[in-house]
Amino acid sequence: MQTAASAPHKVSRPRADALRNRERIVTAAREMFVECGADVPFDEVARRAGVGNATVYRNFPDREALVREVVCSVMDRTSEAAEELLAGAGDAFEALERFAHTAAEQRLGALCPVLSTAFDQHHPDLEAARVRLEALVARMMGRAKAAGQLRDDVDLGDLLIGIAQLSRPPAGTGCVNVDRFVRRHLQLFLDGMRAPARGSLPGAAVTVEDLRAN
Amino acid sequence: MQTAASAPHKVSRPRADALRNRERIVTAAREMFVECGADVPFDEVARRAGVGNATVYRNFPDREALVREVVCSVMDRTSEAAEELLAGAGDAFEALERFAHTAAEQRLGALCPVLSTAFDQHHPDLEAARVRLEALVARMMGRAKAAGQLRDDVDLGDLLIGIAQLSRPPAGTGCVNVDRFVRRHLQLFLDGMRAPARGSLPGAAVTVEDLRAN
Amino acid sequence: MQTAASAPHKVSRPRADALRNRERIVTAAREMFVECGADVPFDEVARRAGVGNATVYRNFPDREALVREVVCSVMDRTSEAAEELLAGAGDAFEALERFAHTAAEQRLGALCPVLSTAFDQHHPDLEAARVRLEALVARMMGRAKAAGQLRDDVDLGDLLIGIAQLSRPPAGTGCVNVDRFVRRHLQLFLDGMRAPARGSLPGAAVTVEDLRAN
Amino acid sequence: MQTAASAPHKVSRPRADALRNRERIVTAAREMFVECGADVPFDEVARRAGVGNATVYRNFPDREALVREVVCSVMDRTSEAAEELLAGAGDAFEALERFAHTAAEQRLGALCPVLSTAFDQHHPDLEAARVRLEALVARMMGRAKAAGQLRDDVDLGDLLIGIAQLSRPPAGTGCVNVDRFVRRHLQLFLDGMRAPARGSLPGAAVTVEDLRAN
DNA sequence: TATGAATGAGGCTTCATTCAT
DNA sequence: AATGAATGAAGCCTCATTCAT
Incomplete structure (x- = not known):
C-alpha cells in the first residue's frame, strides 16, 4: 500500500474506509448540530x-465524544484562521474584524448550544x-489595543x-438565512469595541478566567 | 376553602381557581423554559x-399554545416598558438603551430558542x-434617528x-450568571449603533418585513 | 365515595385499578423471573x-425496584409460613423440614439468581x-438442635x-417440572443434616454473617 | 487433535496456529461463562x-457450537476423573464422594445455566x-449400592x-467464593444418600431416562 | 373540572452476526 | 485464514398525550 512509507508504524493501519466513515460522521454531525x-x-x-447507527457508537463511545470532536475541529479551524491573520502584517483592528467574521462563519457560536447539556467542559x-x-x-487584541484601536476596558x-x-x-x-444578518450585527458589536470608547461599560472586562468560571 | 368568602355566588368560585392555575402554569413554564x-x-x-399534568392540557391544548402564551406575555411586558419610556421625556438614545436592557432582563432572548421547533410564528x-x-x-428608533443619535443605516x-x-x-x-455579561455586551452593541457611524455595515438594514420573512 | 369511611387518610387514595395493575405486574414478574x-x-x-410498558416504569422506577419487590414478597410469604410452624407445637425437626419444603415451593431459590446482576443487596x-x-x-434450627435432631456443626x-x-x-x-425432583433432593440434604452426624464437614458452619459477607 | 501427528507435512504450520486459537477461545469462553x-x-x-471476533465465528458457526464445546470438554474431564476413580480399588462410597467433589470443582454445575437458553440438548x-x-x-453408584453404602432408592x-x-x-x-460452601453442602447431600436411609423419599428415583425427559 | 394513571411511539445503546480487507 | 469494521434488530427508558375517576 502506498501509505506504508509515510506511516511505518506497527500500529494496525486504520482502514481507509473506516477513516472515511469517521470523517463523514463528524461532518454530518456538525451540519446537523448547527441546523437542528x-x-x-x-x-x-x-x-x-450514510452509515449504520452502531457505527457512530463504534467511533464515538458516547454522545459527548462526538460533540467534542465536532467542537474541537471547529475551534481548530478557527485557530488556523487566526494564525494566518497574525502572520499577515495588516492593520491590527482589521485583523480582529476578519477573525471575528471568520469565526462566525465557522459556526463557532452555532455549536455552543451543543455544549450546554451535561457536557464535560474540562476534557483535555x-x-x-x-x-x-x-x-x-489574546495576541490579536493585544496588538489592537497597543495600536490604540481597541477599547482598553474589554x-x-x-x-x-x-x-x-x-x-x-x-x-x-429554522436556521435559514443564519448568516443573513450575522455580519451586520457582529460589525456593530466590533464598532462598539473600537477606541475611543463611547461610554463606560457596566461590569468588568470579561477575562479568560471568567470564561472558565462557568 | 378560603375563596368561598370572596366569591359568594354560585359559579364564581371555580373560575377563580382556574385562573390562578392558569397563571401558575404560565409562570412555571416561563421559568423552566428560561432555565432548562x-x-x-x-x-x-x-x-x-403544583397542578396535575392533565390540567396543563386542559388550559393549553398543545405545547405550542403554552409556549405562545409565555412568549406573548413576555413581549407584552416588554411593550409596557417601552410605552413608559416613550411617555417619559428623556433623551431619545438613552430611552433606547434603557429599553434594550429592560427587554434583555425580561429574557426576551432567552425565550427565543423556545420558538425554534415547529412553532407557528404567524399565530394571531x-x-x-x-x-x-x-x-x-420603531417609534423609539425614529426619535433617536431624528435626534442624530442613531445611525441611519440600522x-x-x-x-x-x-x-x-x-x-x-x-x-x-448551565444558565447561571446569564446576566453577568449581557449588559456589557448589549452596551457595546448599542455603542456600535450610535451615530455617527464608524464604518459601513454589510447587508441592508433589517426591517420589520425581514423579520417576518424568516 | 364509599372508601372514605374505611380509609380516612388525607393521602390520595391509591386508585383501585392502579393497585390492581401493580399487583399484576409483580405477579407476572415473579413468574417470568422464575421461568426465564x-x-x-x-x-x-x-x-x-396486560399493561403498557411504561406502566411498569411508573410503578417501579428501575429494574431493581421491581426485582426487589418480587423478592421481598416471596421472602415475606416464606416468613409467614415459618411463623405458623413455630406457633405449632410439632416435632422440631419436622417443622424444619416442612419449612424447607415450603420455602422451596415459594421459589425462594429460584428468585435468587435475579439478585445476581448489579443489585443492591443492602437495600433497607x-x-x-x-x-x-x-x-x-434461626429459632427453628435452635429448637431442632436443642432436641438433638440437628447436627451441631451446621x-x-x-x-x-x-x-x-x-x-x-x-x-x-426450560423450567418445566421444576418441582419434580426438588422435594427428593431437599429431603436428602435435610437427612444429611440430621443428628447424629455421619461424618465431619469441610469448612465451618455458614452463619448469617457469612451470608452477608457475599 | 491427534491428527496433527498423522499429518506432519506441508500444511501443519497454520494448523498449529488455528488449533491454538481454538483452544484459547474455548478456555476463555469457559472462564467467562463461569464468571459472568x-x-x-x-x-x-x-x-x-486474544483473537478477533470473527475468528470465533470461523471456529464456531454459532453460539451453540461454542457452548457445546465448552460443556463437552468439561464433561469429558469429569469422565476422566471418574475413570481414574473406578480404576482405583478404594472404598466404593468414598470414590463416589471424591467424584462428586471433583465434578463440582470442574464447575459442572456452574456451566449448566449456560445450557438453558435455546440450546439443543440432543446434539450428538x-x-x-x-x-x-x-x-x-452408574457404575460407581452400582458399586456403592452393592457394598450397602448407598441408599437403594436413589x-x-x-x-x-x-x-x-x-x-x-x-x-x-458475584460468583466470588463459589467454592466456599460447595464442599460442605455437597457433603451433606452425600451423607443423606448414604445407607441406611433415614427415611423415605418423595417421588421416585431419578433415572437417566428422567434426565432425558427434560 | 382536575387529577393520576396508562399508553405507544421514539430515541439511545448494545450485541450477534456478516462483510471487506 | 484472520482481522476489524459495519450492520440491523432488539432492549431499555422517557415523554407527549389520552383516559378514567
Whole structure:
C-alpha cells in the first residue's frame, strides 16, 4: 500500500474506509448540530452520514465524544484562521474584524448550544483547543489595543462571547438565512469595541478566567 | 376553602381557581423554559406549577399554545416598558438603551430558542404582540434617528435581533450568571449603533418585513 | 365515595385499578423471573401483566425496584409460613423440614439468581425481609438442635443456601417440572443434616454473617 | 487433535496456529461463562482469547457450537476423573464422594445455566459426552449400592442433579467464593444418600431416562 | 373540572452476526 | 485464514398525550 512509507508504524493501519466513515460522521454531525441543535437523534446523524447507527457508537463511545470532536475541529479551524491573520502584517483592528467574521462563519457560536447539556467542559482535548484559540485571540487584541484601536476596558471574553452569541442561529428561524444578518450585527458589536470608547461599560472586562468560571 | 368568602355566588368560585392555575402554569413554564430550554418535560412544568399534568392540557391544548402564551406575555411586558419610556421625556438614545436592557432582563432572548421547533410564528396572538412591540420600538428608533443619535443605516430588526441574541443564555453555561455579561455586551452593541457611524455595515438594514420573512 | 369511611387518610387514595395493575405486574414478574431468569425483557413482563410498558416504569422506577419487590414478597410469604410452624407445637425437626419444603415451593431459590446482576443487596426493604426470615429460621434450627435432631456443626447459612440451590430450576430444562425432583433432593440434604452426624464437614458452619459477607 | 501427528507435512504450520486459537477461545469462553454467566458478549470472549471476533465465528458457526464445546470438554474431564476413580480399588462410597467433589470443582454445575437458553440438548457430541459420563457414574453408584453404602432408592439422576445444583454459583454473589460452601453442602447431600436411609423419599428415583425427559 | 394513571411511539445503546480487507 | 469494521434488530427508558375517576 502506498501509505506504508509515510506511516511505518506497527500500529494496525486504520482502514481507509473506516477513516472515511469517521470523517463523514463528524461532518454530518456538525451540519446537523448547527441546523437542528444538540439533541438531534443519533440515528439521524448516522443516516445523514450514510452509515449504520452502531457505527457512530463504534467511533464515538458516547454522545459527548462526538460533540467534542465536532467542537474541537471547529475551534481548530478557527485557530488556523487566526494564525494566518497574525502572520499577515495588516492593520491590527482589521485583523480582529476578519477573525471575528471568520469565526462566525465557522459556526463557532452555532455549536455552543451543543455544549450546554451535561457536557464535560474540562476534557483535555477541549481545553487544549480552547487554550490555543484563546492565546491567539489574546495576541490579536493585544496588538489592537497597543495600536490604540481597541477599547482598553474589554477583554478576550467580551469578544468571544459576542462572536458566539451573535453568530448563533437567530432562534425561531429554522436556521435559514443564519448568516443573513450575522455580519451586520457582529460589525456593530466590533464598532462598539473600537477606541475611543463611547461610554463606560457596566461590569468588568470579561477575562479568560471568567470564561472558565462557568 | 378560603375563596368561598370572596366569591359568594354560585359559579364564581371555580373560575377563580382556574385562573390562578392558569397563571401558575404560565409562570412555571416561563421559568423552566428560561432555565432548562424548550424541551422541558411537560410533567415537570405541571409539577412546578403544583397542578396535575392533565390540567396543563386542559388550559393549553398543545405545547405550542403554552409556549405562545409565555412568549406573548413576555413581549407584552416588554411593550409596557417601552410605552413608559416613550411617555417619559428623556433623551431619545438613552430611552433606547434603557429599553434594550429592560427587554434583555425580561429574557426576551432567552425565550427565543423556545420558538425554534415547529412553532407557528404567524399565530394571531403572537402577531399582535409583535406588531405592538415593533411599533413601539420603531417609534423609539425614529426619535433617536431624528435626534442624530442613531445611525441611519440600522433598522428595527437590527436592534431586536441584537437584543435577542445577546440576551440569550451564553450556552455551555448551565444558565447561571446569564446576566453577568449581557449588559456589557448589549452596551457595546448599542455603542456600535450610535451615530455617527464608524464604518459601513454589510447587508441592508433589517426591517420589520425581514423579520417576518424568516 | 364509599372508601372514605374505611380509609380516612388525607393521602390520595391509591386508585383501585392502579393497585390492581401493580399487583399484576409483580405477579407476572415473579413468574417470568422464575421461568426465564432475571433478564427477561421488561416489555415482556408488561405484556404478560396486560399493561403498557411504561406502566411498569411508573410503578417501579428501575429494574431493581421491581426485582426487589418480587423478592421481598416471596421472602415475606416464606416468613409467614415459618411463623405458623413455630406457633405449632410439632416435632422440631419436622417443622424444619416442612419449612424447607415450603420455602422451596415459594421459589425462594429460584428468585435468587435475579439478585445476581448489579443489585443492591443492602437495600433497607431487602434487609428487613432477610432479617425477619433469618431470625425465624434461626429459632427453628435452635429448637431442632436443642432436641438433638440437628447436627451441631451446621448453621443458618447452610440450610438457606441448600434450600436456595436445590430449589432452583435445574438449568437446561426450560423450567418445566421444576418441582419434580426438588422435594427428593431437599429431603436428602435435610437427612444429611440430621443428628447424629455421619461424618465431619469441610469448612465451618455458614452463619448469617457469612451470608452477608457475599 | 491427534491428527496433527498423522499429518506432519506441508500444511501443519497454520494448523498449529488455528488449533491454538481454538483452544484459547474455548478456555476463555469457559472462564467467562463461569464468571459472568451465559450471556457474555461474544466480542468479550474474543478479546479475552486474544483473537478477533470473527475468528470465533470461523471456529464456531454459532453460539451453540461454542457452548457445546465448552460443556463437552468439561464433561469429558469429569469422565476422566471418574475413570481414574473406578480404576482405583478404594472404598466404593468414598470414590463416589471424591467424584462428586471433583465434578463440582470442574464447575459442572456452574456451566449448566449456560445450557438453558435455546440450546439443543440432543446434539450428538453432547449426547456422547453425557452417555459416557452417565455410564461411569452408574457404575460407581452400582458399586456403592452393592457394598450397602448407598441408599437403594436413589439413582443416577439424583446424584447428578444434586451435584449440578449445589455446585452452581450461589446467585446473588458475584460468583466470588463459589467454592466456599460447595464442599460442605455437597457433603451433606452425600451423607443423606448414604445407607441406611433415614427415611423415605418423595417421588421416585431419578433415572437417566428422567434426565432425558427434560 | 382536575387529577393520576396508562399508553405507544421514539430515541439511545448494545450485541450477534456478516462483510471487506 | 484472520482481522476489524459495519450492520440491523432488539432492549431499555422517557415523554407527549389520552383516559378514567
